[in-house]
Amino acid sequence: MSGGELALRLFAAFRHLVDRVHVDLAEHGHPRVRPTHGFALQAVGPTGATAGELATRLGVTKQAAGKTVDALEALGYVERAGDPQDARRKIVALTATGSEVLGLSARFFDRAHAQWVATVGDEQAGAFEQVLRTITDEVTPRLDAASWLGDDGRRQDT
Amino acid sequence: MSGGELALRLFAAFRHLVDRVHVDLAEHGHPRVRPTHGFALQAVGPTGATAGELATRLGVTKQAAGKTVDALEALGYVERAGDPQDARRKIVALTATGSEVLGLSARFFDRAHAQWVATVGDEQAGAFEQVLRTITDEVTPRLDAASWLGDDGRRQDT
């Protein structure tokens, strides 16, 4: 396998998985969720987070994070609330539907995972994941997928 | 490994590989190339192609393909020439620097590939790639990575 093919297939596998999950999500009453949103919800997490924290977790500027929160809020998946401790901060937290999506998403990911484990065999799958783990262990997980493809990598945010 | 983690790691591996190649490319006199451009150059290939062919190969609209060609042309990697057989068609072809980039890119991908084969071991790597191949074999290779992340999937192009 050439290096280029390897890269392509890695991406195809990733995309296949994510697509599958989003089809399932759409069929269960959440047709508007986009992969970006999923990442963001994940980053918010059950404990909530501020826009700034989100920004660093997602590897984007705080403005971009703010916009994502706007979108999620419009979809009804998160809510913004003021922090009584510090009037500057606004903590965004999952709504009921928000955590429902998060839970469903996790379930569907696991289901897709289980399916391909079944097709390739238990042992192979284990070995595969082991290799994948060692490859990606030192890599910092950055989720700013969209911008990364097109942009120069310069990013500063004040 | 949870399904979500699997997806994340697949993406991280892909991204890691691509990033590495583009760092190498930048160090060898091609700092402006973006992943998108790489895909497009690949799609043009040594034989050249029309904008429409590019569009279907990349899985985007012909207008988008046209814009990409504009960018590549501005960078000096491709040239547009009229087709003497059919005055409607304009075939885009790689310039000398264009095919240089393509060649370098292939070499760097292979180098990165070889490096991780070395780190995980020959046998593991082989098994890994075998699994990856079976997973992604039925998947149609679509390279419209950027739009896929944010858009709804509705796409029609006349």
Next chain:
DNA sequence: CGTCGACAGACAACCTGGTTGACCGATCCT
């Protein structure tokens, strides 16, 4: 031979997600 439909490419307008830059109020620290 002429005409009418299909095809290839380009232009314009718009959307999304991201970025930079500037700004405002709240907090902290001296």
Next chain:
DNA sequence: AGGATCGGTCAACCAGGTTGTCTGTCGACG
């Protein structure tokens, strides 16, 4: 108290993609 700093938002802009429209060229058929 007062200046620096932090958290968040507004505004302008850019890249890449999409839809819709239009022009020029082929080709096939009457």
